[in-house]
Amino acid sequence: MQSHRIDLLIVFGFAWKLPPSVLSIPRLGALNVHVSMLPKYRGPAPLLWAIRNGDVTGGVSVHRMDENFDTGNILAQQDGIPLDDDITWAGYCRHAMPVIKQLLMTSLSLAAAGHTGWAQDESMSSYAGFMEKEFNVVDWSMSAHEIHNQVRTHRYMRSQQYPVAKIDTKWRRLIRTSLEPADGLAVDCGTGTLWVIESEPTNSPL
Numbered sequence: 001m002q003s004h005r006i007d008l009l010i011v012f013g014f015a016w017k018l019p020p021s022v023l024s025i026p027r028l029g030a031l032n033v034h035v036s037m038l039p040k041y042r043g044p045a046p047l048l049w050a051i052r053n054g055d056v057t058g059g060v061s062v063h064r065m066d067e068n069f070d071t072g073n074i075l076a077q078q079d080g081i082p083l084d085d086d087i088t089w090a091g092y093c094r095h096a097m098p099v100i101k102q103l104l105m106t107s108l109s110l111a112a113a114g115h116t117g118w119a120q121d122e123s124m125s126s127y128a129g130f131m132e133k134e135f136n137v138v139d140w141s142m143s144a145h146e147i148h149n150q151v152r153t154h155r156y157m158r159s160q161q162y163p164v165a166k167i168d169t170k171w172r173r174l175i176r177t178s179l180e181p182a183d184g185l186a187v188d189c190g191t192g193t194l195w196v197i198e199s200e201p202t203n204s205p206l
Contacts, residue, residue, distance in 0.1 A: 005027075006025055006026045006027070007026060007027045007028050008026050008027070008028040008029065008030070008031065008108070008111055008112075009022075009023075009025070009026040009029075009030035009031070009065075010030075010031050010032075010033070010104070011030065011031070011032045011033070011065065012032070012033040012100075013033075014032075015044040017067075017068075017069060018030065018065065019067075020067050023065055023066070023067070028111045028112065028114075029064055029065070029111060030064070030065040031062055031063065031064060031065065031075065031107055031111060032062070032063055032064075032065050032070070032072070033060065033061075033062055033100060033103075033104065034046060034060070034061045034062075034063060034070055035047045035058060035059070035060055035096065036050065036058060036059055036060075036061065036128070037058075037059030037060075037061060037077055037079050038061040038063060038070055038074060038077065038120055039070075039071075039120040039121060039122065039124050039125035039126070040059075040124065040125070040126050041126055041127075041128040042069055042070035042071065042125060042126065042127050042128065043069060043070065043127045043128040043129050044069075044128070044129065044130060045128045045129060045130050045131065046058075046128045047092070047156070048128065048131060048153055048156070048157065049128040050083060050128075051083060051087060051149060051152050051153045051156055052131075052135075052149050052150065052152075052153045053149070054145060054149050055083055056082070056083060057079060057080050057081055057082055057083060058079075058081045058083050058096075059077060059078060059079040059080070059081060060077060060078055060081065060096060060099055060100055060103055061074055061076070061077035061103075062074070062075050062076045062077065062103045062104060062106075062107040063075060063077075063117065063120075064116070064117050071120060072117070072120075073116055073117030073118055073119055073120070074117050074118050074119075074120060075106070075107040075110045075111065075115065075117045075118075076103040076106040076107045076110070077103065078099050078102075078103060081095050081096050081099060082095050085152070086152075086176075087152060087155070087156050088155070088156065089156065089158070092156070131153070131157075135150065135153075135162075135163070136154075136159075136161075136162040136163055136164065136205060137162075137163060137164055137165070137205050138150060138151075138163050138164065138165035138166075138174060140165070140166075140187065140188075140189055140190070141189070141190040142189060142190050143189055143190055143191040143192055144179055144189040144191060144192030144193055144194040145179065145191075145192065147165075147177065147189055147194055148177050148178070148179050148194055150163050151163060151174045151175070151176065151177045154174075155175065155176070161173060161202065162205075164202050164204075164205050165196075165199075167185065167187070167196070167199075170201065171201070171202050171203065171204050171205070172196075172199040172200060172201055172202055173199060173200050173201075173202040174196060174198075174199050175198040175199055175200065176196075176197045176198035176199075177194050177195060177196055177197060178194070178195040178197050179192070179194065179195075180195070181195060182195045182197050183195075183197060184196050184197035184198070
């Protein structure tokens with residue numbers, strides 16, 4: 001990389017930390033596109049946690065990279081990107097990519113001018129790590145909203161085997177659910193009722 005005399009490094013969707021030896025190479029620094037309103041949801045899975053938590057909208061931030069994960073100064077960010085109930089990667093991109101393009105244009109101009117950006121408010125930070133193993137299995141004692149968002153998260157991830165749930169005595173992979181009455185199986189959860197509108201047989205996760 002040294003031999004190419006890089007002016008600016010832009011990172012998007014890269015879940016690993018870059019060492020200071022790499023970050024110091026670009027003349028104008030390194031920028032990261034992060035799909036949350038930083039400092040909320042720092043870490044490798046911000047959008048998954050936004051879906052899991054039932055957020056109605058998400059955000060995008062472009063920030064300078066430093067030696068830690070997603071802690072560098074912010075150059076541009078925007079909230080209000082819809083997180084559809086039936087969210088898919090393609091659907092999200094239709095909403096988010098025009099915003100990302102505009103934020104990058106703004107950030108590139110600021111970086112070229114030597115702007116250092118604005119410090120993040122540490123008191124508002126939260127971390128969005130990878131989904132834990134237990135998230136693959138539905139616990140019917142949870143609320144209908146929590147389980148519905150669990151299914152939405154896995155559908156967004158394009159999971160081929162999860163989440164699985166025991167219905168009567170058999171295991172099924174849940175593909176689509178609804179919080180409103182719909183054609184399908186109604187299941188009483190810890191709080192509320194969930195309608196399973198698309199599922200398929202699967203093996204026990206145990």
